[in-house]
Each structure stands twice: as C-alpha cells, then as structure tokens.
Amino acid sequence: MPDTPSTPVSPDEITALRGEIDALDDALHDLLMRRSAVVGRLAGSRAKGVGSPLRPGREAAVLRRLLARHDGRLGRERIVRIWREIFMASSAIQGAVSVAVHAPAGETRLAQEHFGPIAPMRVHPTPARALAAVSAGEASVAVLPLPAEGEEAATAWWAWLDVPRLQVVARLPFMAATDGVGALVVAPVPPDPSGEDRSLVLVEAEARASRGRIAQGFEEAGFTMTSLLLARAADETLALAEVEGFLGAEDPRLAALPWPRRTILGAYSAPVPGDQP
Numbered sequence: 235m236p237d238t239p240s241t242p243v244s245p246d247e248i249t250a251l252r253g254e255i256d257a258l259d260d261a262l263h264d265l266l267m268r269r270s271a272v273v274g275r276l277a278g279s280r281a282k283g284v285g286s287p288l289r290p291g292r293e294a295a296v297l298r299r300l301l302a303r304h305d306g307r308l309g310r311e312r313i314v315r316i317w318r319e320i321f322m323a324s325s326a327i328q329g330a331v332s333v334a335v336h337a338p339a340g341e342t343r344l345a346q347e348h349f350g351p352i353a354p355m356r357v358h359p360t361p362a363r364a365l366a367a368v369s370a371g372e373a374s375v376a377v378l379p380l381p382a383e384g385e386e387a388a389t390a391w392w393a394w395l396d397v398p399r400l401q402v403v404a405r406l407p408f409m410a411a412t413d414g415v416g417a418l419v420v421a422p423v424p425p426d427p428s429g430e431d432r433s434l435v436l437v438e439a440e441a442r443a444s445r446g447r448i449a450q451g452f453e454e455a456g457f458t459m460t461s462l463l464l465a466r467a468a469d470e471t472l473a474l475a476e477v478e479g480f481l482g483a484e485d486p487r488l489a490a491l492p493w494p495r496r497t498i499l500g501a502y503s504a505p506v507p508g509d510q511p
C-alpha cells in the first residue's frame with residue numbers, strides 16, 4: 235500500500251520535490267555515462283581478452299556487495315532489476331550478446347529478466363539445438379532447464395555437455411525464487427568466481443549405486459553437497475552433485491571421489507535471498 239501523507243502537500247512543495255528528482259536524475263545520468271566510459275576503457279584495455287564479454291561471477295559479486303549495503307524504500311529485487319539492465323548495457327558496449335533458450339517451463343521469462351529485453355533471443359525445440367547454436371557461434375549463451383531427478387541419462391543435456399569447451403556459468407534466477415522455476419546458463423567460456431559459489435560435479439557411478447552411497451562418497455571426499463540427482467542408465471548411474479564453493483580442476487577433493495569418471499560442469503553464484511514478504 236502506498237503511504238498517504240497525513241498533511242496535504244502544497245503545489246510549491248510538489249514543484250520543489252520534482253526539482254529535486256530532476257537534479258537526482260541528472261546526477262544518476264552523469265554517473266551512468268561515467269560508468270559506461272570506464273567499461274569502455276576496460277573493454278579497450280584487452281584486460282578481458284577475446285571471447286564473451288559476460289562475467290557472471292563478477293556481476294553477482296557487484297550485486298551482492300550492493301545488496302549488503304542496501305537500505306531504504308526500494309526493494310532488493312528492484313535493485314537487481316536495475317543493475318541487470320546496467321550490466322547488459324555494459325556488455326553491449328563490449329560486444330553483442332545473444333541467447334539460445336530451450337524453455338519447457340517458463341525459462342524464457344528468466345532468460346529475458348537476466349539478459350534484458352533487447353538481447354536477441356531464440357527459442358530452440360531441444361537443449362541440443364540450443365547448445366549447437368552456441369557451439370556454432372550463433373548465440374553467446376544457452377539457457378537450459380535445471381537438471382531434474384529421474385531424467386533419462388541418454389537424453390539429459392547435462393549428461394552430455396561438451397566440457398570444458400562449454401560450461402555452466404550461471405544459475406537463474408540470481409535471487410532465490412519461490413515458484414521453483416530455474417535455469418542454467420551455458421557459455422563457451424569457463425565460469426568466473428563471485429566469492430560465494432556452488433559447483434556442479436558429474437560422476438559416473440555403478441548401475442545400482444544407492445543415493446545414500448553416492449552422497450556418502452561426496453561427503454567422505456570432503457564436499458558439502460547442496461543437492462544430488464541421479465539419472466539411471468542400464469550400465470551406470472549418472473550422479474549430478476551441486477557442491478559448495480568454486481571448484482578448480484586441481485581440487486584434491488575431486489581425486490578423493492571413489493569413481494574414476496568425474497567432471498566439473500561449471501559453477502555459479504549461490505542464490506541470494508529475495509525480498510521478505
């Protein structure tokens with residue numbers, strides 16, 4: 235409910251308040267122009283090398299820092315929305331970003347919220363087609379459904395992701411959602427750490443390995459697991475674990491897993507709490 239002022243505001247006061255807003259808009263606009271000039275220097279410095287301009291981990295770190303200092307009447311979710319637009323405007327300065335989506339459960343909305351309404355977006359009938367568009371350079375990223383329990387190992391996109399050429403770099407939405415819809419972003423570049431991350435590890439376990447046994451394997455190797463899902467095939471069980479932290483290929487815990495085939499599919503920022511209802 236909007237607040238209703240207890241005393242009426244005089245026309246003079248309204249004019250003064252609007253004048254204050256105009257001055258603030260000018261200041262915001264000046265800052266946005268200055269910010270884009272700095273982004274342009276970063277892009278021109280070659281510090282970022284070639285390839286995708288997107289740094290999902292850096293974006294998450296910026297947002298987390300701002301949310302930690304946030305105060306006042308703007309909702310936290312609004313701050314995320316405003317900065318998503320700023321990030322995408324900055325990315326556009328550094329190179330075009332286009333999105334290939336496979337969206338059986340409303341993932342297109344998540345993709346639009348994350349990459350903005352201006353980024354070219356194409357919906358593909360299968361995850362494989364969306365990934366092929368990224369491989370062919372037709373799209374910068376693919377947005378794919380979250381892995382789900384009980385998927386067929388033969389068709390689950392995450393079971394056949396061509397890592398390290400393609401990797402999971404972000405999880406949508408950035409702010410924890412209550413409707414349960416989520417998506418993963420796959421890019422032809424490695425993820426970058428945000429400071430508070432989770433990684434995806436795929437292992438190939440024995441055909442009849444129990445969930446408890448697999449979870450125990452991860453725990454005994456020293457991982458803190460946040461989720462585990464299984465895809466059964468005739469001759470093996472594929473297990474996808476989401477674990478705490480940004481995992482490097484040299485992490486000794488990987489070598490401590492009791493299965494010879496283990497692959498890091500990528501990493502992303504841990505979801506940030508949303509607005510309190």
Ligand SMILES: C=C(O[C@@H]1C=C(C(=O)O)C=C[C@H]1O)C(=O)O
Nearest residue numbers: 273287288289292293321324325
């Ligand atoms: C400016 C950069 O590039 C992009 C834009 C960002 C921004 O506007 O802050 C942050 C991360 C990148 O997606 C950067 O790498 O820092």
